[in-house]
Structures are given as structure tokens and as C-alpha cells.
Amino acid sequence: MSWQELAADHATREAPCESVGLLVVIKGRERYRPCKNISTEPRDTFVIDPEDWASAEDEGHITAVIHSHPQTPPEPSREDQQACDALGLPWHIYSVLSGSWGVCRPQHQRLSLIGRVWSWIYADCWTLTRDFYALHGIELPDWQRPRTFEDFMRAPMFGDCWPLAGFRELEPDEQLSYGDALLFDMHGTGPDHVGVYLGDMEVLHHLKGRLSSRDLYGAFLQSSTVQRLRHCSVSTLETVAIG
Known part of the structure; x- marks a missing residue:
């Protein structure tokens, strides 16, 4: 069977949930490797089990992501x-409803920092923060996250990560400046959210279930702030367009 036939069969068996797999080149041949969808909302989205991704990388070279749309056409959302775009790999989409295929390919233009749809690992608050600093020539590490957002919330990691990413904590008498990072405790579990101060009492951040946005650094966000950080490599950052 071809990889398309194997992927279509996998999608049919997984419906009404989304299936996901990887196209891997092994010894010069394309092979379909089905993966586990560990999303907490598998009928609407998918998250590849990191162990399946690692196994595919051990076997060969990953060339594409394949997933299904159980009830909709194979048009990329x-x-x-x-x-x-974040992975830099083609995404092949199989519609169980119509039995047809679609594909989306990486677009190389810069992705706007405003209006992103939240997706764990691919487009979350840390991804947004990394991309903001990348615009200023500062590369932050892409931490190995837990498998799911729910796992992360049980043991938030931001409190341990910021010194290793090159930040220092601001002194109480230091004023916030453009580009300073803010750690928030949004759920009473410790630092579980990060944003960037943009000046003029505005913050860039990306909450689960919302689009990334530029919001007022008002009373709620201020009261949720647990640490104010500045990257050690610069004293000031030049303002750049983020929209």
C-alpha cells in the first residue's frame, strides 16, 4: 500500500477524531508512520506524541506531517x-468526509506576532516571546516542553528557565522598559505565563484559548506579575513593528 492509502486507512479508523502521522524517508523510500494524537480535544485538533516523533527521527528523515479532517474539506485551517510554518514541513491533509487530499506548505514570510491562534508548542506564550526577541537579534532557547499543556500546568517551568535564557531580574526601583519580559502566575501555581512589555503600559502575550495580542498592562496583569526580567545582552532594544 502507498503512504496515502495507509494514512487514509488510519484516518478512517480514528474518525471522528483527527488522525496524525509522519512521512519518513527510510533507506530511500517514503514510509508512513502513524502517531498518537494526545490532544485533549482530538475531534478538533491534534498534538503529536513526542515519543512518536522521536521514534520517527530515529528511523529516518521526517519530510512531512500528515493529519485528517474528519468532517471538513482538506483545506488547511x-x-x-x-x-x-513553525515546523518548516509540508502538511498533507486527508478529508475523511470527501476522501480527498489537500496540502499546505511553509510560507517563508515572517509570521505576525499579533493575531496568532494558540497551539501548544507551535504557537504558545513562549513561542511568541522567542519570536519577539528573534526580531531583535536575540535567540532564546526552545525549551523541551511537557507533552501537553495540562502536564505543564501541573509543574510550570518558567521560574527555573529564565536565568539559563540570559535574563536577570529587575531591581524593585528599576522601571520597566520596552522588551522586558514579564512572568505571570495566572492560576496560582507559580510562573505559568510569559509576556513582553511594549512600553506605554502595554504587554504582548498569548493566553491559551485566545489570539496573541497587545493588551493593557492593567491591574489584573500587574497583580499577576511575579517577576520582571531584562535580557543581559542589551541595555535597550529598538522598537520594531510586531503586527
């Missing part, structure tokens, strides 16, 4: 294109 906004989230599909966004994650496709």
Missing part, C-alpha cells in the same frame, strides 16, 4: 498553516 489557520492553525494548520501557522504550525506548518
Whole structure:
């Protein structure tokens, strides 16, 4: 069977949930490797089990992501294109409803920092923060996240990561400046959210279930702030367009 036939069969068996797999080149041949969808909302989206991804990398070279749309045409959603761009791999989409295929390919233009659809690992608050600093020539590490957002919330990691990413904590008498990072405790579990101060009492951040946005750094966000950080490599950052 071809990889298309194997993937279509996998999608049919997984319906009404989304299936996901990887196209891997092994000894010069394309092979379909089905993966586990560990999303908490598998009928609407997918998250590849990191162990399946690692196994595929051990076997060969990953060339594409393949997933299904159980009840809709094989047209890439906004989230599909966004994650496709983030990974830099083609995404083949199989519609169980119509039995047809579609594909989206990475678009190389810079992805706007405003209006992104939230997706764990591919487009979350840390991804947004990394991309903001990348615009200023600062490369932050892409931490190995837990498998799911729910796993992360049980043991938030931001409190341990920021010193290793090159940040220092601001002194109480230091004023916030453009580009300073803010760690928030949004759920009473410790630092579980990060944003960037933009000046003029505005913050850039990306909450789960919302689009990335530029919001007022008002009373709620201020009261949720647990640490104010500045990257050690610069004293000031030049303002750049983020929209």
C-alpha cells in the first residue's frame, strides 16, 4: 500500500477524531508512520506524541506531517498553516468526509506576532516571546516542553528557565522598559505565563484559548506579575513593528 492509502486507512479508523502521522524517508523510500494524537480535544485538533516523533527521527528523515479532517474539506485551517510554518514541513491533509487530499506548505514570510491562534508548542506564550526577541537579534532557547499543556500546568517551568535564557531580574526601583519580559502566575501555581512589555503600559502575550495580542498592562496583569526580567545582552532594544 502507498503512504496515502495507509494514512487514509488510519484516518478512517480514528474518525471522528483527527488522525496524525509522519512521512519518513527510510533507506530511500517514503514510509508512513502513524502517531498518537494526545490532544485533549482530538475531534478538533491534534498534538503529536513526542515519543512518536522521536521514534520517527530515529528511523529516518521526517519530510512531512500528515493529519485528517474528519468532517471538513482538506483545506488547511489557520492553525494548520501557522504550525506548518513553525515546523518548516509540508502538511498533507486527508478529508475523511470527501476522501480527498489537500496540502499546505511553509510560507517563508515572517509570521505576525499579533493575531496568532494558540497551539501548544507551535504557537504558545513562549513561542511568541522567542519570536519577539528573534526580531531583535536575540535567540532564546526552545525549551523541551511537557507533552501537553495540562502536564505543564501541573509543574510550570518558567521560574527555573529564565536565568539559563540570559535574563536577570529587575531591581524593585528599576522601571520597566520596552522588551522586558514579564512572568505571570495566572492560576496560582507559580510562573505559568510569559509576556513582553511594549512600553506605554502595554504587554504582548498569548493566553491559551485566545489570539496573541497587545493588551493593557492593567491591574489584573500587574497583580499577576511575579517577576520582571531584562535580557543581559542589551541595555535597550529598538522598537520594531510586531503586527
